Amino acid sequence: MKVMALVNFDKINDHVCRCHSFSTKELDFFDSILQYKTIPKKSFLLQEGEICNFEAYVLKGCIRTFYVDQNGFEVILQFVIEDWWVSDIASFHNQVPSKLFIETLEDCELLILNPESKDRLLNELPYFERVFRLMVQRNLAATQNRLIDTISKSAQEKYEEFLVHYPTIPQRVAQHHIASYLGISPEFLSKVRAKMTRAY
Amino acid sequence: MKVMALVNFDKINDHVCRCHSFSTKELDFFDSILQYKTIPKKSFLLQEGEICNFEAYVLKGCIRTFYVDQNGFEVILQFVIEDWWVSDIASFHNQVPSKLFIETLEDCELLILNPESKDRLLNELPYFERVFRLMVQRNLAATQNRLIDTISKSAQEKYEEFLVHYPTIPQRVAQHHIASYLGISPEFLSKVRAKMTRAY
DNA sequence: CGCGGGTTTGATGATGCTCAAGCCCGGTGG
DNA sequence: CCACCGGGCTTGAGCATCATCAAACCCGCG
Numbered sequence: 001m002k003v004m005a006l007v008n009f010d011k012i013n014d015h016v017c018r019c020h021s022f023s024t025k026e027l028d029f030f031d032s033i034l035q036y037k038t039i040p041k042k043s044f045l046l047q048e049g050e051i052c053n054f055e056a057y058v059l060k061g062c063i064r065t066f067y068v069d070q071n072g073f074e075v076i077l078q079f080v081i082e083d084w085w086v087s088d089i090a091s092f093h094n095q096v097p098s099k100l101f102i103e104t105l106e107d108c109e110l111l112i113l114n115p116e117s118k119d120r121l122l123n124e125l126p127y128f129e130r131v132f133r134l135m136v137q138r139n140l141a142a143t144q145n146r147l148i149d150t151i152s153k154s155a156q157e158k159y160e161e162f163l164v165h166y167p168t169i170p171q172r173v174a175q176h177h178i179a180s181y182l183g184i185s186p187e188f189l190s191k192v193r194a195k196m197t198r199a200y
Numbered sequence: 201m202k203v204m205a206l207v208n209f210d211k212i213n214d215h216v217c218r219c220h221s222f223s224t225k226e227l228d229f230f231d232s233i234l235q236y237k238t239i240p241k242k243s244f245l246l247q248e249g250e251i252c253n254f255e256a257y258v259l260k261g262c263i264r265t266f267y268v269d270q271n272g273f274e275v276i277l278q279f280v281i282e283d284w285w286v287s288d289i290a291s292f293h294n295q296v297p298s299k300l301f302i303e304t305l306e307d308c309e310l311l312i313l314n315p316e317s318k319d320r321l322l323n324e325l326p327y328f329e330r331v332f333r334l335m336v337q338r339n340l341a342a343t344q345n346r347l348i349d350t351i352s353k354s355a356q357e358k359y360e361e362f363l364v365h366y367p368t369i370p371q372r373v374a375q376h377h378i379a380s381y382l383g384i385s386p387e388f389l390s391k392v393r394a395k396m397t398r399a400y
Numbered sequence: 401c402g403c404g405g406g407t408t409t410g411a412t413g414a415t416g417c418t419c420a421a422g423c424c425c426g427g428t429g430g
Numbered sequence: 431c432c433a434c435c436g437g438g439c440t441t442g443a444g445c446a447t448c449a450t451c452a453a454a455c456c457c458g459c460g
Contacts, residue, residue, distance in 0.1 A: 069352040077344060090341040093334075129329035133336060134293075140340045141290040144277060147347050151383035152269040155448070175407070183351035185449055190408055355416070375439070388416055390440050 007036045012057050012111055015083060019131040026125055033121050034111040039104050045086070046102040052091035054112045058082055061108030062172050066101050066180070076181040079105075079169050085135055105173055155184045156192045207236045212257050212311055215283060219331040226325055233321050234311040239304050245286070246302040252291035254312050258282055261308030262372050266301050266380070276381040279305075279369050285335055305373055355384045356392045 009031045016022065016030065034057075039045065041061075046052050048068065063080040065088070077100065080086040091098035092115065113121070121128050149158055159182060163170065170178060176186035184192075209231045216222065216230065234257075239245065241261075246252050248268065263280040265288070277300065280286040291298035292315065313321070321328050349358055359382060363370065370378060376386035384392075 067348050067352075069348070071352075073352060075348050075351050077347070089337055093337065126326055126329070129326070129333060133329060133333040136333060136336045136340055137289055137293065140336055140343060143340060143343045143347060147277070147343060147350065148267050148269070148275050150347065150350050151275050152267075152271075152273055174405095186407075187409085187450080188448055191448090194408075374437095385417055386439080387418080387441085391416090394440075 007111075008059070009034075009111075011059065011083060015057070016128070016131050019134050020127045022125070022127070029124060030121065030128070033117045034113065035117070037110045037112055039108045039110065041104050041106045041108070043104045044101060045104065046088060046091075046098055046100060048099055048101055049097045050091075051095055052088040052098050052100075052102075053114050055085055055087040055089075055092060055118065056110040056112045057085050059109040059111060061104060061110075062106040062169075063102060063104050063108060064173070064177060066103070067099060068101065074180050075183070076177060079166065079173060079177075079181065081168070081172070089136065105177075150183055155182065155188060156196065158182045158184070159189065159192055160196075207311075208259070209234075209311075211259065211283060215257070216328070216331050219334050220327045222325070222327070229324060230321065230328070233317045234313065235317070237310045237312055239308045239310065241304050241306045241308070243304045244301060245304065246288060246291075246298055246300060248299055248301055249297050250291075251295055252288040252298050252300075252302075253314050255285055255287040255289075255292060255318065256310040256312045257285050259309040259311060261304060261310075262306040262369075263302060263304050263308060264373070264377060266303070267299060268301065274380050275383070276377060279366065279373060279377075279381065281368070281372070289336065305377075350383055355382065355388060356396065358382045358384070359389065359392055360396075 009027070012034070013022075013027045013031070016027075022030070037056075039061075045054070045056070045063070058080055060082060063086050064076050065078045065080065065086065066074045066076045068074055078086070086102060088098040088100045088102070090096070091100075095115070149161055153161065159178075162178065162182060175189060179186040179189040182189065209227070212234070213222075213227045213231070216227075222230070237256075239261075245254070245256070245263070258280055260282060263286050264276050265278045265280065265286060266274045266276045268274055278286070286302060288298040288300045288302070290296070291300075295315070349361055353361065359378075362378065362382060375389060379386040379389040382389065
């Protein structure tokens with residue numbers, strides 16, 4: 001209980017209140033259901049074949065979710081940083097084995113929901129359905145935009161787009177991870193960058 | 201009222217009951233809110249810049265949603281056929297101008313929800329929140345899978361994947377539309393197909 | 401100081417695009 | 431019934447983009 005008092009719920013409470021204005025009492029209940037956890041960097045929160053049993057809100061840190069294709073190549077789906085959620089929703093909700101890996105890139109502080117606590121939350125406070133639907137909707141919109149960029153833009157355009165959209169990420173993650181996210185080889189990203197600086 | 205009696209709601213009722221088992225009475229209310237509409241082929245349900253004011257369940261027909269990039273190239277996001285929903289969710293929910301086009305490829309029969317009727321539905325029958333969340337989740341999972349394929353597979357692999365995943369679509373839509381969906385040029389898709397048949 | 405991961409650079413080659421021409425086929429008008 | 435038209439599909443030549451492989455470099459760390 002003392003430990004709980006050390007956790008700052010302001011950010012996540014603000015976060016959910018952007019979807020629906022909850023009362024202090026409701027927020028207290030919500031907070032009481034969350035499980036605070038710290039994870040060192042380079043840890044796997046989830047590996048392929050496991051059933052994802054969490055939805056985690058990132059208080060601090062940086063995480064990547066990625067898929068490994070049949071040739072052993074990693075495709076990074078998302079970088080997740082402060083004020084975002086991370087999970088494999090398909091695996092979590094259908095309780096089926098995941099096809100994804102989820103790995104911390106920095107030491108992380110998380111607030112975690114597991115399937116039981118999420119059920120409890122939704123039964124108690126049905127308006128949270130909306131919070132999660134909006135979360136998924138935002139994710140879908142972002143993924144659609146990324147799909148369009150992946151299809152219709154050149155490597156350089158994709159990288160420039162990435163820089164304006166996620167200006168803080170390049171300082172936090174390795175360059176070959178960004179290449180993997182963009183769907184290009186690390187060597188080619190290096191050449192693109194060289195060309196961009198040469199062009200002042 | 202006579203007209204309504206002609207519309208067959210069985211399919212859409214089955215559809216929503218896969219998410220939550222609703223009573224006959226609840227389903228009747230749901231059906232009464234839906235608006236039946238027929239649309240001839242080659243019509244636009246939505247054009248870039250408009251605010252999307254519908255979520256449509258496809259009773260019959262085939263629809264494409266696509267984006268036009270800065271060079272005027274179309275990128276097809278989805279083919280939507282019977283028993284699927286079509287909308288620009290981002291535009292619909294946030295009431296912001298859409299970046300998408302939605303066009304019928306065949307004569308269509310639709311069941312339509314507009315923002316007011318959807319609100320009414322969700323207030324009356326909160327469990328429908330879940331129906332729509334699952335709908336978005338499925339869409340997200342599909343889009344993620346497609347993103348992975350787009351990044352990690354060759355043109356031929358993507359086409360083969362498309363054939364197994366959507367076996368009925370090639371008979372219904374033009375080949376250059378499939379190329380646009382796969383993110384390859386129509387000429388190259390033609391060559392891929394030629395190569396595949398040559399290899400028996 | 402040497403090791404090792406990450407990045408850079410260059411040479412070579414594959415994948416897939418562009419452009420242009422020809423073909424197939426259904427629809428239309430004479 | 432045929433000639434013509436037009437949209438979509440195919441085919442080929444040449445080319446841009448980007449991957450692959452190998453070597454060198456950079457730099458933090460033990």
